[in-house]
Amino acid sequence: MKVLLVTGQLAKPIVEEYAKRATERVRGVEIRVLALPIEVAAMMNSEYLARVLPEYTEIIRDVDIIIVPGYTQGDLSGLQRVLGVPVVKGTRYAHDIPLLVELLARRVELSPIKPADDIVESERALIEEEALLESRKRAEKDHYFKIRDLPVSSHYPLVVFELYAESENVSTPTEPVKYADIVLVGFPLGFSRSSALRVLKTIRDTVSKPVGVDTLDLELIKDAHELVDVVNGIQCSSVESIYELRFLEEKPIVVTHYSKSAAERVAALEKCAEDLARRGFERVILDPVLSQPLSGLSESLEAYALLKRKLPRTPLLMGVGNVTELSDVDSIGLNALLAFLGVEIGVELYLVTEASVKTRGSTRELREALEMAIIARELRKPPKDLSRSLLLLKSKKRLSQPLPAAKTVIKALERTPLRLDPKGYFKVSVDYEHGEVVVQHYSYGSIEPTVEIRGRDPYAVFAEIEKRGLVSQSRHYFYLGSEITKAYIALKTGKEYAQDADLF
Numbered sequence: 121m122k123v124l125l126v127t128g129q130l131a132k133p134i135v136e137e138y139a140k141r142a143t144e145r146v147r148g149v150e151i152r153v154l155a156l157p158i159e160v161a162a163m164m165n166s167e168y169l170a171r172v173l174p175e176y177t178e179i180i181r182d183v184d185i186i187i188v189p190g191y192t193q194g195d196l197s198g199l200q201r202v203l204g205v206p207v208v209k210g211t212r213y214a215h216d217i218p219l220l221v222e223l224l225a226r227r228v229e230l231s232p233i234k235p236a237d238d239i240v241e242s243e244r245a246l247i248e249e250e251a252l253l254e255s256r257k258r259a260e261k262d263h264y265f266k267i268r269d270l271p272v273s274s275h276y277p278l279v280v281f282e283l284y285a286e287s288e289n290v291s292t293p294t295e296p297v298k299y300a301d302i303v304l305v306g307f308p309l310g311f312s313r314s315s316a317l318r319v320l321k322t323i324r325d326t327v328s329k330p331v332g333v334d335t336l337d338l339e340l341i342k343d344a345h346e347l348v349d350v351v352n353g354i355q356c357s358s359v360e361s362i363y364e365l366r367f368l369e370e371k372p373i374v375v376t377h378y379s380k381s382a383a384e385r386v387a388a389l390e391k392c393a394e395d396l397a398r399r400g401f402e403r404v405i406l407d408p409v410l411s412q413p414l415s416g417l418s419e420s421l422e423a424y425a426l427l428k429r430k431l432p433r434t435p436l437l438m439g440v441g442n443v444t445e446l447s448d449v450d451s452i453g454l455n456a457l458l459a460f461l462g463v464e465i466g467v468e469l470y471l472v473t474e475a476s477v478k479t480r481g482s483t484r485e486l487r488e489a490l491e492m493a494i495i496a497r498e499l500r501k502p503p504k505d506l507s508r509s510l511l512l513l514k515s516k517k518r519l520s521q522p523l524p525a526a527k528t529v530i531k532a533l534e535r536t537p538l539r540l541d542p543k544g545y546f547k548v549s550v551d552y553e554h555g556e557v558v559v560q561h562y563s564y565g566s567i568e569p570t571v572e573i574r575g576r577d578p579y580a581v582f583a584e585i586e587k588r589g590l591v592s593q594s595r596h597y598f599y600l601g602s603e604i605t606k607a608y609i610a611l612k613t614g615k616e617y618a619q620d621a622d623l624f
Contacts (some may be wrong), residue, residue, distance in 0.1 A: 121224065122150045124183040124205075126173075128161035130522040131189075131214065138214045142221035149221055154179055159524055162485065166194025170249060173203060178221035180205055185224070190235030197232045209235045215517040216240055219505070243509040245499055251498035252276075252491060255287060258394040264435050264468075265403045267372050268349045270301055272405070272435050274466045277490050280304050280437070281483045282334060282473045283323070288315040292326050293553070296483035303327050304352055304471065306334035313340050319361055320347045352407075352437075352471075356392040362401075369400045374437050376407040380416060382423035385409070386430060393434055407437040410458075412446040421461060428466045438462050444482055456503075456510050458583070459489035463497060480552060481614045533598040543589070544570065548603045550610050550617045557581055557607045559600075561590050578608040604616045 127135045133157040134495065139151040156172055158164060169188060173180065180186065186198065186205050190212035199207040211220050219240050223230075228243065230236050255276045263271035270278060279366035281300035284291065285307055305323055309314050316335075324331045324347055332350035335341065338361055341351055345367050356360060356377035361402055362368055375387045375396070385408045396404050408423040424436060440458045444451045455472070462470060472486045473479065488510055496503040509516070547560045547569070556576055559567035571588065575581040581604055591597050603619055610617035 121148060121185070122183045123152070123221065123224065124180065124186045125151060125153045125210070125217070126164075126169075126186060126188045127153060127155055127214075128158045128164070128189075129155050130159050131161045132520070134214045135217070138217040142218040143410055145218050145219050146225045149225060152179065152183070160522060161189045163193040164189060164495075166192070166196050166199070169196065169207070170199060170202065171236065173199065173207075175325060176326045179201075185230075187220070187230070190237055192271070195233050206232075208232050210407070211236050211240055212515045218590075241507055244505075247499070248495045255494050255498060264433065265372065267302060270330060272372070272468050274435075274463075274468050277463065277467065279440075279483060279487050279490065280469055281473045282306050282441070282471055284308075284475060285311070285316070285319050288312075288319055290319055292323055293474070295481070295555075296472075297329065299484045299487040300329065300472075302332055302350065302469075304332040304334050304350070306353075307337070307340065309336065309597070311337075313337070313343060314492070316340055317343055317347065320344055324348075338365075341365070341368075350374070350405075353533050356388050359396065360394050363399055365553045366400075368432055369391045369402070372403040372405055373401065374405045374407050374411055378409040382408075382419045382426055385420075385423040389427060390430055390529060392499070393431060405435045405437050407439065410442045412442050417443065421465075424462075424467060425465050432466075435468035436466070437469040437471055438467045439471040440486060441471065441475070441479070441482075444479050445473060445475055447465065448478070450513075450544065451482045452485045452510050452512055455482055455485040456489040456492070459486055460493050463490065463493035477616060482541070499528045538595055538599055539592060539593065540564075541593050541602045543592045546585075546590075546600055546603075548600075548607050548617075548619050549606050552611065553613070555611065557604060557611060560586065561585075561606065576611075578604045 121309060125135055125139055139153055143149055143151055154176060180203055186207045187210040188207065192209055192211050194210065196207045209232065211217065212235055220236055223240065223243055228239065230239065257269045259275040261272035262275060263273035265272055272278065276299040279299065280302045281296045282304040287306055305320055318332060320331065330349035332352055333344050333348045334352040335355045336353055340364065350372045351436045352374040354373055354375050354376055358610060359375060375389065375392055377385055389406045389408060393404050393406060406427060408427055409420060411417045411420040424438065428436060431451065441454060443458060444454045444582050447454060462536055465539050470486055472482050474482050488508060492503045492506055492508060495506055529557065544561055544563045547562065551558050556574045557578060559581055561571050562569055573581055573584045582601060585591060585600065591600065607617050608624045609623060615623060
């Protein structure tokens, strides 16, 4: 197949680069690049192409298809009749050219009207969803046991969200529970057993997912065993104390052991698992404890890998919060790296916490990272160039289009102060729990807002402000638009927002 990629002068080098990558990935495809006499490719339209392309008949004559930039305006259907070759719209960004060529090789039909981005994304997403579905099916067929109706299997790992109850009035956060498979409730030493039972019952009645308890209190385990589906926190060194608790034979239990040496952790947990199996405890999950960074993290990862090799049919739990909570690094990258390492090792369950502001959203991040890892494993490729990603503050695609040189360039250096708007002022904040930007309008001298406007879309929030005539000065509009945009970015990234302060 011979493909002609049409572009502009500024984009020619990058299009040639990705065209070369495409030919390296797809055999039997020859790609040529034609840079038309226009600086910015995004300025092309169907009229321009109808006028210019016939001048290149020598180049066009022996190609099978012509692909123009996805930004091209207009319907290109008539060009095929003029040129005798199909003319279709490609992707908006050169970065996607290799995947676009793969689709062409598979005879996927492109459009002379719509950019290929939607086709590329839908094809990519379809392949990935099929990979996830297959991994779920294998988990149903090949698992160690189930926690309620969830199969415990490395084919499709489970996310366990731990909610730490510091009082009886603990509330169940909706977002973490949405992305978790299991909700685990942790209680500190000395927590009232009767209060703990009420908390467990409330959470069990509130969520539709399996509920577990994390405690060292054996008496609480005895009292709560009918309320929970899994028990966490049983120490390997004191495991003999549960031998008489026969009801735990039917419950998945997580057994932990920590020592500095990976070999010692593995030996202790291996012996513990054997002893439990002899006494009828077959639903055992082992946790060799993920250590905090620079205090044995690499040794603990070695313990996970060694334990999985020694006991391949015993599931493992990894507490990723030991790293995310104890590192002043954005949780999104840490959760992704730990998920990739865990899936490579074969870890079946991942315990995540959102105990601090900096780990807000970790449950969703971990779920997304695990699915990326599963897809990459199934497709035998790195976790990149997927339809989903965990890139939040950085981009992998160059989206900006080159601008033509301006004759006059002015440097903006000085701010001018805002004047008070006679119609009042605003307080802007973020409601992270409900996922909304909140804007309150105040009259001068009043401590009560005249109105509160909430929304997930900053444009909709701004439209309400405009509709109600709450602003009278153009510069006040600009200020408010800037603050609402900052609040929206904070909401999307999990960053704390403070009005009139830089976000980064």
